[in-house]
Amino acid sequence: MSVAFIGLGTMGRPMAERILRSGEQVNCHRVKDASRYLLELGGNEAATAADAVPDTEFVVLMLPDTPQVEGVLFGEDGVIDALRPGSVVIDMSSISPVATRQFAERVEAVGASYLDAPVSGGEIGAREGTLSIMVGGPEAVFERALPLLQKMGKNITRVGEVGAGQVCKVANQVIVGLTIEAVSEAFLLARRAGVDLGKVRDALMGGFASSRILEIHGKRMIDGVFDPVFTLRLHRKDLNIATDAARSLEIALPNTAATAQLMNAALAQGLGEKDHSALFAALSAWSPVTGD
Known part of the structure; x- marks a missing residue:
């Protein structure tokens, strides 16, 4: 070969x-x-x-x-x-x-x-x-x-057939991106309420909200360590592909579009080369907890 x-x-x-x-x-x-x-x-x-x-x-x-x-x-x-x-x-x-x-x-x-x-x-x-x-x-x-x-x-x-692999990958990125955004919002809510994020993550991992995103990216969010495994910039690119496809197919992907916009804002904060889990840092910057 x-x-x-x-x-x-x-x-x-x-x-x-x-x-x-x-x-x-x-x-x-x-x-x-x-x-x-x-x-x-x-x-x-x-x-x-x-x-x-x-x-x-x-x-x-x-x-x-x-x-x-x-x-x-x-x-x-x-x-x-x-x-x-x-x-x-x-x-x-x-x-x-x-x-x-x-x-x-x-x-x-x-x-x-x-x-x-x-x-x-x-x-x-x-x-x-x-x-x-x-x-x-x-x-x-x-x-x-x-x-x-x-x-x-x-x-x-x-x-x-040709193109189906890319469609599947776009679907994957929609699920991953929206789940990162959902975990970020949940963690922001818990932290603003004064609850320990580590214990929240442990509790959620035993229930229906459990996911690889919660397990791996949730830990990154808690630790505040966003060394890039997959960058926000690249994930924003993938969600843009999804929204472009939605326009061509004349379908609505409202939450994908909203998450892409949140990633745009994160890039404006200089987080583009950070891991995509740094979306949590962007959301946190808009709603800082006392002591952040």
């Missing part, structure tokens, strides 16, 4: 590392100081996206947003310039479902295949190979790519 891996940020680095440690050949593009160790593990550095692609069976993208994916695929020295017929592009970024379908058409026009395969599970899941991977694309192509995806994730589901 030969792989081109493009995008070596917080998530991409450990994902590429897992592929390398499994013994596969990996051509790495966008190598920076933090990802240079991948070359010591046997990765090959490619100066451009096009340089990474020749003679590879799979091209994996893990990039921040739709414009970056489009640029890497179709810009100067892009993937499309060197993509061979029969290869598979696997976009694991979280981007627009509409753009995803357009990108797939252009890739398929040169004889290659396309899967959208966004992930959930954060940096910890990427390091441990336990990511949930939501895949859109033809079933035969999914089956062919499954051994590679299994090196990076555990819960791997083909949701439907």
Whole structure:
């Protein structure tokens, strides 16, 4: 199995590392100081996206947003310039479902295949190979790519045709974002009422309000430690994708829109590069408790 891996940020680095440690050949593009160790593990550095692609069976993208994916695929020295017929592009970024379908058409026009395969599970899941991977694309192509995806994730589901993976990821981000906002409001209420947040969390974890968000992000909120696992800026981007999709489908997502606006306000407070659980800090700043 030969792989081109493009995008070596917080998530991409450990994902590429897992592929390398499994013994596969990996051509790495966008190598920076933090990802240079991948070359010591046997990765090959490619100066451009096009340089990474020749003679590879799979091209994996893990990039921040739709414009970056489009640029890497179709810009100067892009993937499309060197993509061979029969290869598979696997976009694991979280981007627009509409753009995803357009990108797939252009890739398929040169004889290659396309899967959208966004992930959930954060940096910890990427390091441990336990990511949930939501895949859109033809079933035969999914089956062919499954051994590679299994090196990076555990819960791997083909949701439907191209674009379905991105729709599923947007749904995931809506649920996560709104749950973070709900826990933030609940904690703000409890703290303003003078109740110990640690005990509130312990009590709620034993009831119907229990969730991974309450467990993990609730602890971050209590400790006031918001080192980024997934940034507020990126989550705001995902909720914007959701609201854009809602407009195109002519449906109402009122609480998603409201949470996106709260994230806008948090970014205005300088919290964009903090973990998305820092939404609690933004809400707390508007309603400070005496002694905060």
